[in-house]
Amino acid sequence: MTDRWTKSRVLLARAEKSLPRGVNSGVRATCPLPLYFEDSWGCHVKDVDGNQYIDYSLAWGPLILGHRHPKIVEAVRREAGRAHIYGAQHELEIQVAEKVQALVPCAENVVFASSGTEAVQLALRLARAFTRRNLVVKFEGHYHGWVDSVLVSNHPTAEEAGDAHKPKAVLGSLGQVPNACDNLIVMPWNDPGVLSDLFRQRGQEIAAVILEPVLCNSGCLLPDPGYLEVIRDLCSQSGALLIFDEVITGFRLSLGGAQEFFKVKPDIATFGKALAGGATLSAVAARRDVFDLVLDGRVVFGGTYNGNPIALASALATIEELSLGGGSLLQQTDRMGQRLMSGIRDAASRHGLPLIVSGFGAAFALHFTAKRDLRNYRDTLQDDPHRLREYVFRALAEGLYVLPDGRMYVSAVHHEEDIEETLRAFDRIFSGLADRTRPRV
Ligand SMILES: Cc1ncc(COP(=O)(O)O)c(C=O)c1O
Known part of the structure; x- marks a missing residue:
């Protein structure tokens, strides 16, 4: 043709x-x-x-x-002339972590990985380890990466998903471990009543609620006014952790992400995409006591490319530019x-x-x-x-x-x-x- x-x-x-x-x-x-x-x-x-x-x-x-962007090109070029990767510590890690800490309300501590999917994997592991519970609540249509544990009900058909008020958990891919669905409860977005009922019945079993604060992966749907606050309260009352997946909203909806924009502070947040202006970088920001489990080695977190200097140089240039004025x-x-x-x-x-x-x-x-x-x-x-x-x-x-x-x-x-x-x-x-x-x- x-x-x-x-x-x-x-x-x-x-x-x-x-x-x-x-x-x-x-x-x-x-x-x-x-x-x-x-x-x-x-x-x-x-x-x-x-x-x-x-x-x-x-x-x-x-x-x-x-x-x-000239500032990013210059920063990446400068860093590439110094190091491609150390697999060890360097000052850019601290500089970018300090920037994130200063801008993002929940960021008492920060760690870096390479993709949003990995950041979500760590966030879920931290939440389950911290609460010693297993169940995670996610919302229909929300996407949090392609790993088995969370690729559920991201884009199911109405026939697969059943009752809109009580959606079934639907695996997103062939080849996924089928019991991924057993560890997740799928809820309809923007329906505080159904979620409150769930917390009344099973609140003590729930490790975390994970959500895209703006549902960007199914048509950029905003949360109804007050909805995020309801979820925050339900989590606080039951001891579950609230995870904002800010891979899209972070460094885009505002400098401090959706949590700053909507004034609702999660316990854990994941970042990627805009964070490094195009380089391969993601981050998890969370309460310090949640990160203590990583600190003392009880939660395993790894990654050959974590803290990559070139990606961090790009992130620093991006955040500095976005922070001007x-x-x-x-x-x-x-x-x-x-x-x-x-x-x-x-x-x-x-x-x-x-x-x-x-x-x-x-x-x-x-x-x-x-x-x-x-x-x-x-x-x-x-x-x-x-x-x-x-x-x-x-x-x-x-x-x-x-x-x-x-x-x-x-x-x-x-x-x-x-x-x-x-x-x-x-x-x-x-x-x-x-x-x-x-x-x-
Ligand atoms: C909200 C959200 N979370 C997680 C991810 C996964 O990020 P990545 O593609 O970097 O693994 C995406 C990717 O689009 C996303 O939009």
Whole structure:
């Protein structure tokens, strides 16, 4: 097939002979066409066919300062000239830990690993060890990485998951140990009554509640006002630990993450993505007494690449840049994102397309749905997947690189002119979508 993505198609066909499905992460295969890239700068990427895009994927989130930010490039270059990895201690570990401590309310202590998945694994282990309990509560539609213990009910079908108020725990993958479900209870998001009932019945068995404070992995759904506070109280009353998975919200929703934004302090929090502006780094921040179990060796925590100097150099540069002017870059990012959200809503209503745009300025999602309100994962199951796919395809053709699930990430280097160009493109995209769906006479 000859079109604007010919070289990408050729590379994908070649990749499929050496890489399963041609990609290195399952979600990347869900793009209408997995593209190949060869250059990036600021909020732009260029594919191998020479097409340029305004990037709203930000590599699925990490690039809060955009591609190749000069401060990050300089810091990484400087560190790479000194060390690639020590497998031992160095001062950058302390410097970044001190920054996280100063910014994140729950961060009495911090440790570093490489991926969000590993950070979650440690958080769950710490919670179970600290409470000497096993059960963990998670919420339907929330994603916390791909390890067996927690890849449950992240995206089940309604048939698999059963009653919306009493969802079944559904394994996320073939090959997972089946008893992962035995150790988790899955709850509907934004339903304080059901959760309170659970705590009344089984509160003393619950080690932890883990959640995405904004449900970014199923359409960027905000918590209802007061909901996080209810969960905090239930955990405190029963002795369970509250874990905020801030892999997406951290260093994005605000400098101190969702816990600072919503003023609800968890016992443990996990970070990744924006933390290091694109380098491979994650962190767990928690109460000091919870970390005592690591300190005295009773909780095992390892990782060859933990505390990697190059990743930490990137993190330090990112946090320093984000901290300038009291966090003004994240405020500006939010403003740009909010402008985009309202412009997209306006474009949809001009073209008569039913659409909900949910989330916050720096991370939001488009839902092609006739519903008026989205409060939990089940509500999002009524989104129209065919219209979403067509929108993504048209967006790519218009020079917008968006994620296949409707999510858009906005960085600190998306400026007014990028937003205006994007909104003009949305007008054309929605005009095309509306034409296709208008009944033919
Ligand atoms: C909220 C959340 N937690 C954990 C993870 C896992 O992080 P990683 O992909 O770095 O392992 C992700 C990844 O998207 C995430 O969004």
